[in-house]
Amino acid sequence: MKTRIAFIINPNSGTGKKESLPTMIQEGLDAKKFEPEIVFTQYRGHGTELAKDFAAKGYEVIVAVGGDGTVNEIASSIIHTNSTLGIIPIGSGNGLARHLNIPMNVKKAIQQINESESILMDYGVVNGRPFFCTCGTGFDAYVSTEFAKGTKRGLMRYVEKIITGYFSYKSQNCHLIGDGIDLKAKAFVLTFANASQWGNNAYIAPQASVQDGKMDISIMSNFPIIALPSLALQLFAKTIDKDLFMTTLRSDEITLLREEAGPFHYDGEPYEEGKEVHVKTVADGLRVLVKKRF
């Protein structure tokens, strides 16, 4: 019996052209193993509805063809089902795909599906919303909000928003409370990491694992501009957790109390969140396709 596999393509992800994707999928997928169905989303949130239908019909694999926002829409519908999430990364950041070592090249990512296996991974929940890569407040939420306001996507738009944002963003007073945790900090960045990076190989939580039943909580305190180049280098060298301006905690459940309600993000999708934010990890709640190990 062939594996029924659905591809849900977000035409709005990243900057590349999407018209040729169905042909590439048909040509690259092993026709002896898979029976594909390929659809495009029509509007924001449509991926969640489509994935729910495919999961209810018993599709074994549902592939998010997009970035972390698309992964979030689709994975949210297949948690705790027998369907497995696949990813073809065509977004701007692709944090979860990079964490899982999924090739950034579309052809290679399709080929990898032919030689993949399903594993269980954790996901997070922030005030009732699932997230799969990271969520947080502070500068990264600010950047996500500014990025979403623009009509253009892609890596260079992120770089532009980061540089202009450094000068206008103000740090927040935060209080984190959890099992054995009681920490007050003025946070420039506060990230709850299920996976290790924001995307684009910016490792805000280099030690985070999607299979340990816990999240890493990365707190970057206020820093002088002179420290910016070394922080940026360490972010990409997977060593930011060693920096003097960083504190890292690990927990399966935590509450954040902050002075003001305001910007927050889940998997890079910006929204407004209240003063009290509860974040927890759900262990082994999602099946995901990764390269076969043996």
Ligand SMILES: Nc1ncnc2c1ncn2[C@@H]1O[C@H](COP(=O)(O)OP(=O)(O)OP(=O)(O)O)[C@@H](O)[C@H]1O
């Ligand atoms: N058909 C559509 N039209 C408009 N927006 C859509 C459509 N389908 C999905 N979306 C929305 O597009 C947004 C961006 O998608 P996605 O996150 O995949 O790409 P990205 O932002 O370029 O990549 P990344 O999240 O990796 O940085 C998401 O908020 C998603 O809900």
